[in-house]
Amino acid sequence: MSDAEYEVRNVLEARARLGEGPVWDEMTQTLFWVDIYNHRVHQFFPERESSRSFDVGEVVGSLAVIDPQTLLLALRHQLARLDLATGEVERLITVEEGKPRNRLNDGKCDSRGRFWIGSMSREEGEAALYRYDPDGSLHVMETGLTISNGLGWSPDGKTFYLTDSPEKTIYAYDFDAA
Template sequence: MTDTPELIWDLRAELGEGPVWVARDRAVWFVDIKGRRLHRYGVDDGSTSSWDTPDQTGFALPAEDGTMVCGVRGGLQTFDPLTGRFTPLIAVEADRPQNRINDGFVAPDGSLWFGTMDDSEATLSGALYRYAEGVLTRHDDGYRVTNGPAMSPDGRTLYHNDTTQRGVYAFDHEDGILSRKRLFAETSGGFADGLCIDSLGVVHVGLFNGSGIARFAPTGEVLPGIAFPARTVTKAAFGDDDLKTLYCTTAWLGQDAATRSSEPALGGLYRLRVETPGLPQAFVRL
């Protein structure tokens, strides 16, 4: 059961990405990567707040200490919502200056998984990393545009996308170690953008230029998707007290003038209700 996606913030982000429900804030946080902005939407009153970021920022995820950990080009930084201040945490890929950080995810153990990519999308220089206990580890390499990552409800499978290949990959996961990489699913009708997983293990993949969200069972079986009034769904996140509201980011990046004229709300934040709840949001352990 789903209802019709509702536009709740018509902010027209160039590349809206990385929605995350933070229960302690009663808010959804997300970024505009190309616009270099961090956004907060209050779910109870529809309040909105925005901050400039130091550079292109792929995600902002909650930490246990009340800050947000942000994937800023060149490294991880913490953001304090009370002061609006960004503070460097650890450098990432100083040897790959053409890259930037893209999508990220917090595992139940408090570790942070995220991907990098060539900002021009020209080379296979993107990689998949884990940050835990102050240590940054590269777990996979050779991506053009990374997206995801996310983990199954039992924590035994980690999913990660290469968007331009329309591929969703799965890894066996145990204690922060990945093995047995394989192609889990391929999207049609759109590029495999960010993903999230519900409490039954169903994988929800945003379809960039696909006007919807693709859904895959844990077996890889294609399930009925969710149609969207915006063609560039970049990622969804489960939120609200019952975790049955999908908050979805979109973008106007790469769209021609005719498309932007016919779909003026591209780049907005949307929501819709679904039947199956998502998984609780974990916090980065610093």
């Protein structure tokens, strides 16, 4: 950080139980985030300092922006679309159906629009990392995780990072977006 001074102020009383996964949408100039245990997706409009939220009916771990009217959600065991105009949730694909103690957790989109989503488990080594492609296909990318968290890429896009929280480990993978 530089020596510049910044003003920090509260712009929204969100009252989230477990607010996570902020995603800034350049197209709409709004901020999205999830309230995992209150089953809500929030959208904040900084220009007018107002917000709205959507009850998605179950635990929601993370989200990605598809277009100005649609979000991709990581629900407990499913990926789903949220229509921002209607609030309707359309379930797309089931993930880890045979692992009732797991749920989907942190997720991020790469530069090609693929959604990378990790699961979390109460049992050591029972979670995984998945990649959901725009064509609707789901790929297992890594196994043996416990709580997949902190997904991200290096500024040059050549390294993918993944945290396994209880293991206190950050993994760095060579990454080729092609």
